[in-house]
Amino acid sequence: MNTLQAGDSAPHFTLQDQNDEAVSLQSFSGKKVLVYFYPKAMTPGCTTQAQNLRDSKEQLDAHNVVVLGISPDPVKRLPKFIEKQDLNFTLLSDEDHQVAEQFGVWGLKKFMGKEYDGIHRISFLIDEKGQVEHVFNKFKTKEHHQVVLDYLNHA
Secondary structure (H helix, E strand, C coil): CCCCCCCCECCCCEEEECCCCEEEHHHHCCCEEEEEECCCCCCHHHHHHHHHHHHCHHHHHHCCEEEEEEECCCHHHHHHHHHHHCCCCEEEECCCCHHHHHHCCEEEEEECCEEEEEECCCEEEECCCCEEEEEECCCCHHHHHHHHHHHHHHC
16 A cells, blocks of 8 residues: 555546546536545444544634545445434445545555455545645544544644
8 A cells, every 4th residue: 555645646537426427526626625534434433533524513614614425335334324324524435446446545455354355444635736745644543533633733
């Protein structure tokens, strides 16, 4: 895995959202974008992470930050996650994990003695010009939102 670092240009990408509409990173020019990768919708850790980002929307808005959640889930799974958790941000489907690979978050994982390829839970703050401003890769799911807000409050 060759994960993007602060100062790198964010890859240009377009993925389908929960409404099966194309969303491009470039369409958010002039805003900061928190691109957060998560393994699977409606699992406990991913649900906690999403709920806390949902509840932090006002603070994120104050910093001009848009949230994009990306997982390898199929498009048809995303509306259920949004509806069930009342999420107020966009989820994107990266079923073939091409975008995850471009960001360097797709790779070997270990869980309960098994090894497999999957998404590593890493988030990227992309600045208004499309550069990676900060990489969040050391956090617990329940603290992710606070780590992001702490960074934004002190940046």
